[in-house]
Amino acid sequence: AIDKVHGVSGLPRIPVSSSKSSNFQGRYRFYANNNDPVGIIISTASRNPALTALHEIGHFIDHQSLNGRKGYASTSSDILEKWRKAVDGSTATAALQAETSKTAIQSVQKAGRYYLQRPEQWARAYAQYVATRSGDAALIGQLDAIRNSALRVYANSQWSDADFAPIGAAIDELLTT
Numbered sequence: 215a216i217d218k219v220h221g222v223s224g225l226p227r228i229p230v231s232s233s234k235s236s237n238f239q240g241r242y243r244f245y246a247n248n249n250d251p252v253g254i255i256i257s258t259a260s261r262n263p264a265l266t267a268l269h270e271i272g273h274f275i276d277h278q279s280l281n282g283r284k285g286y287a288s289t290s291s292d293i294l295e296k297w298r299k300a301v302d303g304s305t306a307t308a309a310l311q312a313e314t315s316k317t318a319i320q321s322v323q324k325a326g327r328y329y330l331q332r333p334e335q336w337a338r339a340y341a342q343y344v345a346t347r348s349g350d351a352a353l354i355g356q357l358d359a360i361r362n363s364a365l366r367v368y369a370n371s372q373w374s375d376a377d378f379a380p381i382g383a384a385i386d387e388l389l390t391t
Contacts, residue, residue, distance in 0.1 A: 215264075215348035216271065220389045225278055229253040230267070240266040242273035249283050262356035265341050272340030276333055280388075288336035297384040301335050305377045309370040322367050329371045342372055343385045 216222075228251045239260040243252040254270045256263055273286075280294065281287030287294050301307055307330070314326030328334060345353035363369040373381060 215268070215344050215350045215353055218350075219344050219347040222275060222279060225274070226251055228274065231255050233257050235259065239263075240270040242270045242277065244277060249277070249285065251278055262359060264350075264353055265345065265356040265360075268341035268344050268353070269337045272337035273333060275340065276336045286333045286336070288332040293388060294336070294384075297336075297339070297381065297388065298332070300380040300384045301339065304373055304381065306370045306373045307335075310367065313367050313370065325367045325371075329367070338371060339373075339378075339381050339385065342378060343382055346375070346378070346382065 231253060233255045235257050236259040237257075238255075239257050239262070241255045243255065244250060245252060251274060254267070254274060256267050256270065260266045276286050276288050277283075281291045288298075310326050310329055314323055314330065317323060317326075329338075341353075342357055344350075345357045357372060360372045361369055361374065
């Protein structure tokens with residue numbers, strides 16, 4: 215699906231492995247002391263394994279490519295300013311902020327704060343971008359499963375198609391320049 219949407223060059227090759235852990239759906243790992251990537255792990259317990267793989271690849275690209283291996287570009291790099299503005303202006307982000315601030319349920323607060331972190335927003339946006347731009351039915355089905363969840367904080371972790379349009383346009387601009 216990624217190859218249908220865009221190319222990336224100059225990235226190091228890293229292993230992708232599986233885990234039986236139920237503590238996470240996926241993980242991108244790197245050495246904190248030098249930012250060298252270690253690999254990507256996808257849990258066999260993941261509810262949306264293909265979308266989870268795209269999400270973790272999004273972390274890898276954010277960390278290793280967009281900012282010249284200086285850390286996560288999503289947090290402050292000028293090249294992602296238009297993307298950050300689009301994310302901040304989205305209905306889903308506003309709903310996440312509202313849910314996080316109004317609820318007394320600690321697990322919802324924790325999830326909302328996690329989903330609002332820039333690297334997490336980028337990884338989810340990247341996964342949604344590849345899913346929608348590729349038109350891959352399985353990926354779109356996994357995306358829709360999240361967007362249609364009864365758990366509102368989880369559902370609002372992804373964007374409706376209309377809400378995603380400016381975010382997708384910002385990623386289009388980033389990946390085509």
